[in-house]
Amino acid sequence: MSKAVSALEGVSHKGFVGVAEAGLRGMITLRGDLASAKMKKAVKAATGTAVPAPRRIEIEGDKATAWMSPDELLILVQYEDARATVEALEKVLAGDHHLVADVSDARAVFTIRGSKAQEVLAKLCPVDFEMLAEGEIRRTRAAQVAAAFWKSGADEFTLVSFRSVAGYVMGLLDVASRPGGELFPAP
Known part of the structure; x- marks a missing residue:
């Protein structure tokens, strides 16, 4: 019997927030x-x-x-x-x-952590984050692919996508979280 592995085997990146594939769920x-x-x-x-x-x-x-x-x-x-x-x-x-x-085994899960986590998703998802309530899940898209996400902590979001596009989603999250790309940089 083969050992189950997550889509990207826990890859993570640290930018102005941390983004990571969250593993098997x-x-x-x-x-x-x-x-x-x-x-x-x-x-x-x-x-x-x-x-x-x-x-x-x-x-x-x-x-x-x-x-x-x-x-x-x-x-x-x-x-x-x-x-x-x-x-x-x-x-x-x-x-x-x-x-x-x-x-x-058909899905991938990601976490976006940090005080500006919302900014990363705001770049990718057509969602009014000012209206996103605690405990609300949003089905939408992240750039060109289907996704769902919710606020899973004070400064954390969890995002679910299809496993087949996990590399693409991780690339989006990585680029959207790179230092200097903040939507509201400190003065």
């Missing part, structure tokens, strides 16, 4: 009726969170549930727990129309 696409009692029970059992409101992410320890569309959630767990989580979700949702898919 368990990610599960869950589709179905988000208002159903079974769905709510399944999500709570898998993550300890409620089904989030539109454009929200609910975090409980090292697990999270992110709203992706009116009938889709992204479940985040430890990488090694993804398979068991899929099985548990399938068991609870049996008999209801749903789809559960382990997408862990």
Whole structure:
């Protein structure tokens, strides 16, 4: 059996903020009726969170549930727990129309850390960061590729993209965070 590795094996760069590929993360696409009692029970059992409101992410320890569309959630767990989580979700949702898919190996996760982390994403994503609320997940694009991100700490954002474009995304983050490229440099 081969050993799982993240898309870029933890590469990082330090500019006016730090950017890094965050490593392996368990990610599960869950589709179905988000208002159903079974769905709510399944999500709570898998993550300890409620089904989030539109454009929200609910975090409980090292697990999270992110709203992706009116009938889709992204479940985040430890990488090694993804398979068991899929099985548990399938068991609870049996008999209801749903789809559960382990997408862990199809995605890459990045962190952007530092007091100007927002500036890096503002260069790449068409988002009004002044309106971005705490606990909000935003599905958008980073330059030319699909991405989703949320504020994961006081001075930190987490970004998810497709694994197939991980090198491109890391290159974007690296260039956007290079010293001298700050949007609001100190006077």
